[in-house]
Amino acid sequence: MTRDEFLKRLRRGLEGMSPEAIADAIGDYEAHFDAAREDGRSEAEVAEALGDPGRLARELRLEAGIKRWEEVRSPSSATNAVIAFLGLGAIDILVLLPILLPAIGVIIGLYAALLALFIAGGVMLVTGPFSGLTVGPAIGFVFGGLGMMSAAVAFGALLSIVAIWLVNGLLWFGRLHYRVIEPAIKSDRSAQ
16 A cells, blocks of 8 residues: 555545544654655555554544543533544444443433423422412422422433543543554554
8 A cells, every 4th residue: 555545545534523633643644654764664564564544543533532522521522432432443332332322321311301300390480379379389389390490400410420421431441442452453563
């Protein structure tokens, strides 16, 4: 494989990342090819030693996803990191899916239940004073609504902590996966 073919495949694998991140990654590998050429190595030798550009792109996407998640903890950064992990550990996903899918389903279900509890509390809070009840039950409705809304917010915060913990655990597993297979990849490259 030539340098241009390698870089073209790497660039194709990085599509979807920010243009700056793609330029940084491509620049690093161009510099690697340049340094190897100065050492007298051919483009084919360097490309072979670097391995599959598609695999490198998946690893770079995972690292970028983890870095973004560590910088900005948002649902979109979590989604990007998880998708990058899915791209890297395709085989491990078959093992993780039976555990991961129910956990994601439970979290989504709990968020839906908490949203329903919050809305129900809001309805009680607003309709309580206008329901035609005497003062005591009407105040009970108001405080009951406030309590339900507060409970929904508190449990939502706790659920968010659990969801963040789940994403962190998944990314930790992704890094562990990469660290476990990285020596094997490097030994394959050095043996070639």
